[in-house]
Amino acid sequence: MNPSLKLLLVLLLSLEISFTQKLVVNLLLIAVGLGLVIATRPGLLTLLRLLVVPAIPAATLSITIGLFTPGHDWFFAAVLASRVYVYVLLGSAVTLSTPPLRLARSLEQNAHLPAKFAYGTLAAINLLPRIVTAVKTIKAAGQMRGVTLSFWSPRLYFKAILSAITWSEQLAQAMESHGFVENQPRTVAQPIPLSKIDWLRFVGSFGLAQVVLIAFP
Amino acid sequence: MSTRYHLKDIILLALIGIIFGVIYYAGDFIYNGFSILLTPVGLGPMANDLTMGLWCMAGPMAAMLLRRPGAAFLGEFLGAAGEMFLGGQWGAANLISGFVQGVATELGFAVTRYKHYDWLGLASSTFFATLITFGWDWFRNGYAHFSLGLNLILLVARFISMFVFCGVLVKLIANLLERAHVIKPA
Incomplete structure (x- = not known):
């Protein structure tokens, strides 16, 4: 279907x-x-x-x-x-x-969803392995300083958000440099x-x- | 105040939702633990209410970060769309919960006319998120069949959870982001 x-x-x-x-x-x-x-x-x-x-x-x-x-x-x-x-x-x-x-x-x-939503979300989903690794790295880095970061630690979310901001800029740039233009008609591969x-x-x-x-x- | 969403913002919103999902996978264990502990005394559904705040964090966080109409909804909903493919057990049903939670947190910022990305906005968002998600569980999880006393206990438990995670924790994260000059002080 x-x-x-x-x-x-x-x-x-x-x-x-x-x-x-x-x-x-x-x-x-x-x-x-x-x-x-x-x-x-x-x-x-x-x-x-x-x-x-x-x-x-x-x-x-x-x-x-x-x-x-x-x-x-x-x-x-x-x-x-x-x-x-x-x-x-x-x-x-x-x-x-x-x-x-x-x-x-x-x-x-x-369904005529704007391409930026369809592929923007897809880009984020495809980044999942890196997200999992990054969260582990942040926790491990905390452990090295004797700090345990868990799901109630603001610092864990803070560091993860900083990574997300960098990734979103890099991904958007990468997509745009490959010819993705917002709100423009697209051909279908x-x-x-x-x-x-x-x-x-x-x-x-x-x-x-x-x-x-x-x-x- | 910009209300348009560019590719970069959409990716960021989805990323935040997914990251929060990855971090609070721990929430599943807490939910299961509470469930097993509380069911024998008749308070089993409280596990759902006590962890509810965790699932709703992405919305208010997105609003605090992007500060524009729609951010809370999109953060919650796109995150749910992402989690759908994370091998989370709920699959596409995630989208419905994400939609309800997204509308609920968004409403909190909407009634403050999108001018309060501070304690007031967060408190309002917490309030609406508690009421609306509770209303949804009234039908979906059979809360309508519980006694009035149990419902009151569950409502209070949910509000505490929302307040701690979507209020206090989100504000603490926002404070860190302000100090790092990622967002401007409210």
Whole structure:
């Protein structure tokens, strides 16, 4: 499916199940999400993480609702627990099946997002390995002076922000020197198709979800 | 006051969001720890409220740094878009939380007419972020089903978390940036 439409579909469905309290549609979406995630052939570790980590918020919410609220509503507890898994599995189905570059291209071409937002954010995402290294370096440099920098230390954020300012200037300069001009029409190196079939799938999936949502508890 | 965003600003906003995400990955462990400790006594959801301030820091920080309308929203939202691909567990669902948190922190600066990039602006942003994210959890995380007493405890816990991280910590970072002449004194 076209990346922009796929993202829109998942966002719409996630929003919708946030405001409805139906179990069957949640379980169905979990099954679909899980199928889509497995279809991308993730490593075993990724799959395990996707299934195990959400168990904590899911269990916390459902135990609190079931045991500690006036209504002891175990049906709603199950709805909440399944909701957490819908968010995680549908969300990961998008990110695992769509490389950031393809999504950025699609958002620019199909959704008409200004190129500076699509590629500016992409540039920042691609810098991730350097960001992780930089944060580690700042912490290590602190350790050498006997200072432990943690997530509550202003100095850690301060130093990281200084690096971010330098990087943003360098990246913008690099992109501009490679011919990126803001607010100018751009030619397309790799067109991302948006076909009738994409729309059909989008409308079909969303429609099907509505039917299940109305018909089942 | 410039309201336009250039490529450089957009990259910076996304970078700040991602950097904060990288730093407070630690927040996940705290969340899990609190969850396991608090659930047996019926206060499990408080783990969410106690760590909420951490997740919302990028917005007010971006506003303090760029000082223009939209900065808080973009800092929070672009950061969420970045975190979506960090292998964070929430994937695209990040975008929805990022949107809600972005609107919430932005509103705080909007009601001060974008003139207070100081204690007042931050306090206002903290206030709105607490209320709006709480309203969102009212639906999404089933807070509507909790008793009034529990809801009050959770609201207070969330406000404290917001105040500490999005208020005090952001102000301390901004102070350091001022002393380094990266931003002008408010």
